[in-house]
Every structure is written in C-alpha cells, then in structure tokens.
Amino acid sequence: VIEVVAVDADDTLWHNETLFELTQERFRALVAPWADVEAEHLDAHLLRTEQRNLAHFGYGIKGFTLSLIETAIELTEGRIPASAIQTLIDRAREMVSHPVELLPGVRETVERLATTHRLVLMTKGDLMDQESKVARSGLADLFERVEIVSEKDEPTYRRIITACGVEPGRFLMAGNSLRSDVLPVVAVGGNAVHIPYAITWAHEAVEVVERDGWWTIDDISALPDLIATLDHRD
Amino acid sequence: VIEVVAVDADDTLWHNETLFELTQERFRALVAPWADVEAEHLDAHLLRTEQRNLAHFGYGIKGFTLSLIETAIELTEGRIPASAIQTLIDRAREMVSHPVELLPGVRETVERLATTHRLVLMTKGDLMDQESKVARSGLADLFERVEIVSEKDEPTYRRIITACGVEPGRFLMAGNSLRSDVLPVVAVGGNAVHIPYAITWAHEAVEVVERDGWWTIDDISALPDLIATLDHRD
Numbered sequence: 001v002i003e004v005v006a007v008d009a010d011d012t013l014w015h016n017e018t019l020f021e022l023t024q025e026r027f028r029a030l031v032a033p034w035a036d037v038e039a040e041h042l043d044a045h046l047l048r049t050e051q052r053n054l055a056h057f058g059y060g061i062k063g064f065t066l067s068l069i070e071t072a073i074e075l076t077e078g079r080i081p082a083s084a085i086q087t088l089i090d091r092a093r094e095m096v097s098h099p100v101e102l103l104p105g106v107r108e109t110v111e112r113l114a115t116t117h118r119l120v121l122m123t124k125g126d127l128m129d130q131e132s133k134v135a136r137s138g139l140a141d142l143f144e145r146v147e148i149v150s151e152k153d154e155p156t157y158r159r160i161i162t163a164c165g166v167e168p169g170r171f172l173m174a175g176n177s178l179r180s181d182v183l184p185v186v187a188v189g190g191n192a193v194h195i196p197y198a199i200t201w202a203h204e205a206v207e208v209v210e211r212d213g214w215w216t217i218d219d220i221s222a223l224p225d226l227i228a229t230l231d232h233r234d
Numbered sequence: 235v236i237e238v239v240a241v242d243a244d245d246t247l248w249h250n251e252t253l254f255e256l257t258q259e260r261f262r263a264l265v266a267p268w269a270d271v272e273a274e275h276l277d278a279h280l281l282r283t284e285q286r287n288l289a290h291f292g293y294g295i296k297g298f299t300l301s302l303i304e305t306a307i308e309l310t311e312g313r314i315p316a317s318a319i320q321t322l323i324d325r326a327r328e329m330v331s332h333p334v335e336l337l338p339g340v341r342e343t344v345e346r347l348a349t350t351h352r353l354v355l356m357t358k359g360d361l362m363d364q365e366s367k368v369a370r371s372g373l374a375d376l377f378e379r380v381e382i383v384s385e386k387d388e389p390t391y392r393r394i395i396t397a398c399g400v401e402p403g404r405f406l407m408a409g410n411s412l413r414s415d416v417l418p419v420v421a422v423g424g425n426a427v428h429i430p431y432a433i434t435w436a437h438e439a440v441e442v443v444e445r446d447g448w449w450t451i452d453d454i455s456a457l458p459d460l461i462a463t464l465d466h467r468d
Contacts, residue, residue: 056326056330057327057330057362058362059362062291066296066299066300066323066326069303070323076316082312082314082316083307085307085319086307086312089300089304093287093290093291126361128291128292128384129292131384148361150365
C-alpha cells in the first residue's frame with residue numbers, strides 16, 4: 001500500500017521549461033547583432049557554460065542568468081554592450097515573478113490525492129524561487145511537507161523517505177524527469193511514476209505503461225487510479 | 235530545561251561577511267576607472283540595489299553578484315566593459331568555493347553541546363551554497379537537522395520548533411543577528427542568545443549580559459555554560 005505520494009513541481013505541476021526557453025529565444029535575438037554565430041552554436045555554447053557553472057551556481061534563474069551573461073560576453077568577445085547585460089538582469093527579475101501556470105488536471109488530481117494519501121512536494125532549485133512558486137500555486141496547503149532540495153539523488157530520497165517515517169515500498173514519487181524523479185527512487189526501493197512534460201499533440205486516451213520497475217503515464221490525471229491499482233495489488 | 239539548541243551558521247559558526255566585504259573592496263577598484271564616484275556613494279548605490287533585488291533574488295552570492303553587475307552598469311552609465319563584468323562572475327565562482335573558516339572555539343563548543351542537547355543548524359541563504367558550506371565545515375554530523383530557510387521570521391521559527399516536537403520554551407537559538415536570530419525567536423516564546431560578530435579587540439573575560447528576554451555573549455565558547463545555568467534555573 002502506498003502511504004506517501006511525492007510529486008515534483010517544475011514541469012510536473014506547473015510550466016517552467018517554457019519560461020526558460022522563451023528567455024533563451026530572447027537571448028539569441030539580443031546577442032545576434034554583436035556576434036556572428038548561428039543559433040545552434042549559440043545554444044551549444046550556452047549549454048556548455050550552464051554545465052560548467054552547475055557545480056558552482058546550481059539550478060535556478062539566478063545561475064541561469066549568470067550563465068547567459070557569461071555566454072554573451074564570450075561569444076561576442078566582449079563586444080556585448082552593458083545595456084544588453086542589463087536587459088538580461090531585468091529578464092531575471094521578470095522570470096522570478098512570472099505567474100505560476102498549473103498544468104491541466106493538476107489542481108483536481110492533487111486535491112483528490114490529498115483525501116487519500118499523505119502528500120509531499122519535492123522540488124529542486126533555488127530555495128526562494130521555489131518557495132515563492134509553491135505559495136503562488138495555491139496548492140501548498142494540500143501538502144504535508146514541502147522539500148526543496150539541491151539535488152534529487154539516492155541519498156536525498158533516502159533522507160526524505162526516512163523523514164516521512166515510512167518504508168521505501170510505501171513511498172511513491174511522480175515527476176517529469178527520469179533522471180531526477182524516477183531512477184533514484186527505484187534505486188532506493190521506492191515506487192516511481194514518470195509523467196513526461198510537453199505532450200503537445202492531442203491524445204484521446206490516457207496511457208499507462210509499466211516499465212522496468214516504474215510506470216509511465218502521459219497525464220497527471222491518471223495518477224490517482226494508478227495508485228489505487230497499486231494499492232489493491234498488495 | 236532547554237532540549238533543542240539551534241545555531242546560525244554564517245558569521246556565527248564561520249566567517250562570511252568578510253568574504254563579501256573583500257569582494258566589495260575589489261568591486262570598488264574595478265569600477266573606479268569607469269565612474270567618477272566616491273567610494274561612499276558607490277557603497278550606498280550598491281546597498282540600494284541589493285535591497286531592491288532582495289525580494290527577487292534573495293540572500294546569497296548569486297543575488298549579490300547580480301546586484302554588483304547592475305550597480306556597475308548604472309554607476310558607469312553603461313561604460314563598464316564586458317571584461318570587468320566577467321571578472322565579477324569569476325569572483326562569484328571564487329566566493330562559492332572559498333574555504334569555510336570556522337570562528338574560534340566553534341568546533342569545541344558544538345562538540346560539547348552535541349553531547350548534552352539536540353542540535354539544529356539553521357541558516358538563511360542560497361540552498362546549494364549553504365549545503366556545501368555545512369558539508370565542508372566538518373560539523374554536519376553533530377547536528378540532528380540542518381534547516382536552510384529563505385527567511386528567518388516568526389512563521390519560520392514556529393515551523394522549525396514544531397518540526398522538532400518541543401515547546402518553544404525548550405528551544406534556544408544562538409546567532410549573530412538580532413533581527414534574524416534573536417527577536418523573532420523571543421516573539422514566538424523561545425529562548426535566544428545573541429553572539430555579535432567581529433569582536434576585533436582583545437578581551438580577557440567572556441561577558442554574559444541578560445537583555446530584555448534574551449542574552450548576549452561575546453564568544454560562542456560561553457554558550458554551554460549559559461545553557462547549563464538556564465537548565466538549572468528551571
């Protein structure tokens with residue numbers, strides 16, 4: 001029987017990646033007049049900078065913005081004007097205060113799960129930014145605890161499961177990232193459900209696929225029924 | 235009887251402010267060739283920028299760096315070269331990986347307290363940065379829990395005290411900030427000890443002063459005896 005249901009936040013409960021993508025689009029346009037590089041090359045350079053900075057700055061809007069500034073300076077060999085860098089910082093402030101847009105079906109699903117299970121919200125990233133989004137989502141009261149962590153790895157899941165006071169087999173995590181929300185949970189003996197983000201095509205039926213130790217669903221609305229099935233199987 | 239002792243980290247267990255001050259000194263030198271402003275004016279402008287950005291970027295090195303960049307652009311009216319901005323980002327990476335220097339007496343005091351009380355480390359700031367410092371401090375194992383919070387206000391202290399499962403009267407917080415470590419704790423019915431940072435003059439005797447509902451000591455080494463006195467008084 002599943003007792004604790006943990007869910008990821010960014011791109012599982014609300015849109016996040018689209019905001020970063022939009023910023024990256026604007027970034028390309030901002031840098032273009034000062035650097036003779038193709039969009040692909042620019043994206044690749046930004047990705048390398050982000051990866052290099054991850055160990056120093058972690059996830060989130062501030063670290064992303066510092067990587068944007070650095071990439072702009074490097075790609076333009078210092079020709080980028082200060083006004084363009086100011087625009088990037090202005091954009092960071094915009095991103096931080098951007099409205100939280102829940103994904104379809106999220107509110108109903110979380111409300112329904114809250115009546116049957118202990119719920120934990122578990123998200124990675126910038127502490128203040130994530131707290132602010134949780135508060136603005138209007139969902140905070142439905143969760144028994146909110147865990148904002150710097151990395152979603154096996155030790156982190158072990159710590160959270162222990163803090164919840166349950167056996168790993170009674171813990172289920174649902175989220176859009178195989179690497180962060182599924183594989184480490186399965187590795188520590190927990191249950192995991194993968195809900196990929198950005199299914200942009202129309203689909204009629206919700207599909208539940210059993211994988212090698214976890215499940216994949218294409219809509220969070222299918223989560224309560226899947227959990228009920230697991231509960232009955234025990 | 236005090237059951238849980240919580241301590242602040244930055245400038246209570248280890249040096250922090252000095253690192254920011256050193257960066258600010260370098261910042262002045264970096265901006266000086268491009269802006270005809272006095273150091274005082276520059277500091278005041280930076281402070282205003284930091285305060286304006288606090289609601290957006292929170293505490294920590296990344297938000298500080300974004301404020302430095304913004305201040306540099308504004309004060310030089312955009313004349314600051316990209317290479318100087320790159321220097322500020324390089325400095326941010328340096329700050330993040332700067333060695334953690336414990337304050338005098340900290341290790342012995344925390345080790346001693348860990349044998350008599352449940353210890354909580356409670357710090358504000360950037361999640362990843364603080365976690366990294368706690369890990370590098372070598373003190374992490376002495377604490378029952380590490381709480382990294384975005385704001386140290388009354389609701390936060392209520393939440394932590396509840397999570398510890400004690401009455402507020404059995405909770406004691408020690409730290410260098412009256413605003414963050416003392417006043418909100420007293421307000422929710424807890425005990426608080428103020429340990430001001432940067433006592434640069436030599437002093438022979440450790441002084442314990444009872445204030446209006448809290449205590450002030452000028453050295454963390456005095457904390458175990460003060461707590462023992464409080465315990466005996468009950």
